[in-house]
Amino acid sequence: MKALFLALAASVALALPAKAADVTVDVTAIVEHPALDAVRDGVKDALAEAGYKDGENLKFVYQSAQGNPATAAQIARQFIGESPDVIVPISTPSAQAVVAATHDIPVVFTAVSDPVGAQLVKSMEKPGGNVTGLSDMSPVAAHIDLIKAVLPDVKTVGFLYNSGETNSVSLLASFKKAADNAGIKVVESAATKTAEVQGAARALVGRVDAIYVPTDNTIVSALEAAVGVADEAKLPLFTADTDSVKRGAIAALGFNYYDVGKQTGEVVVRVLKGEKPGDIPVEIAKGTDLVVNKKAAEKIGLKLPEGIISGATKVIE
Structure with a gap:
């Protein structure tokens, strides 16, 4: 029952x-x-x-x-x-x-x-x-300071972005202003889709001392293509996205x-x-992390300053 x-x-x-x-x-x-x-x-x-x-x-x-x-x-x-x-x-x-x-x-x-x-x-x-x-909104002035701390003699920085993304256009304007205040020239290179990222990165080779990638979804999605170009040309690549550092960027100051x-x-x-x-x-957004990639820096023959390494939230060996 x-x-x-x-x-x-x-x-x-x-x-x-x-x-x-x-x-x-x-x-x-x-x-x-x-x-x-x-x-x-x-x-x-x-x-x-x-x-x-x-x-x-x-x-x-x-x-x-x-x-x-x-x-x-x-x-x-x-x-x-x-x-x-x-x-x-x-x-x-x-x-x-x-x-x-x-x-x-x-x-x-x-x-x-x-x-x-x-x-x-x-x-x-x-x-x-x-x-x-x-x-x-990225702390772009701090990003310029980071690039200068790693590359004291930097004169030109390539800005790799999707010109069709409103977010990135706003960041470009802010980055240019901060760079101008620091005496640095910004060279733009645009990719409107992921398949164009490698070509846009190559367009910067021979024209800049470093490449900077903002929080641009198109570029970040195809970051490895940009990293490959930067590595081949021995160009340091910095990003605003801390998750991109483990994918081959030299350093990033950004949000978790x-x-x-x-x-x-x-x-x-x-x-x-x-x-x-x-x-x-x-x-x-609250808080910012500094993440550096010693391995990526060594790959292009760059030695990161000890002050940058000691101040990092995370160091990728």
Whole structure:
């Protein structure tokens, strides 16, 4: 009799619909690379720490646009059709696609250098509407100082970027200003897709003393192509993305993007608990790490100053 009761109970349980998630958070990025993946993971972990756990009371959806702006717009429309509680676009192109597609669903963007310049918000202090988020504007003046500390005689720096990415255009302007103040000339070289990165890097050979890669998703996605050119030409390659150092860059001063994700997730939690996105000031990413790659430097015959090595958060031997 007991066995029959248990069997009936089990069959009833199977027949019942699964409990729906209490909230849904949709996340999208323009492309997959270590920094943006770390942001996504940080957001998810911050939600879990606040009690929103995927598969229990949270439905966490992630999609990558694979570097295609048209796909980013398609994902944005799909997400909006699903009416999630919050959408988290990672990177400027994804954020622009989502913000252009909805004025109702809360949006918390992240890893966007210039939210005002990208026309995502009216101002950093009072974003307004259904949007807020987190800016990762790079400390470009500190990047110039880092390049000068490693290369005291530097005169020209190549800026490798995607001219079609609003984020990178804003960074170029800031970098040029900081470089000019330091008496350094900036030489631009653009790649609008990953297949063009190697050629854009080669265009800098013989014209610059070093190459600099900003937090540009196109270039970072194909970083190995740029590193290969730089190594062959014995050119130091610096980046704004600390995750790129282990991939062959000489050094980077930038954010820990997992921490950026955690910080973003905390804002998402505030929205889930009832705060209006437009009333939450856009936050600036906290903290910077200095990561250096001694092996990459030695490969091109460069010795990193001891002061740089001793001050690094992480040293790759």
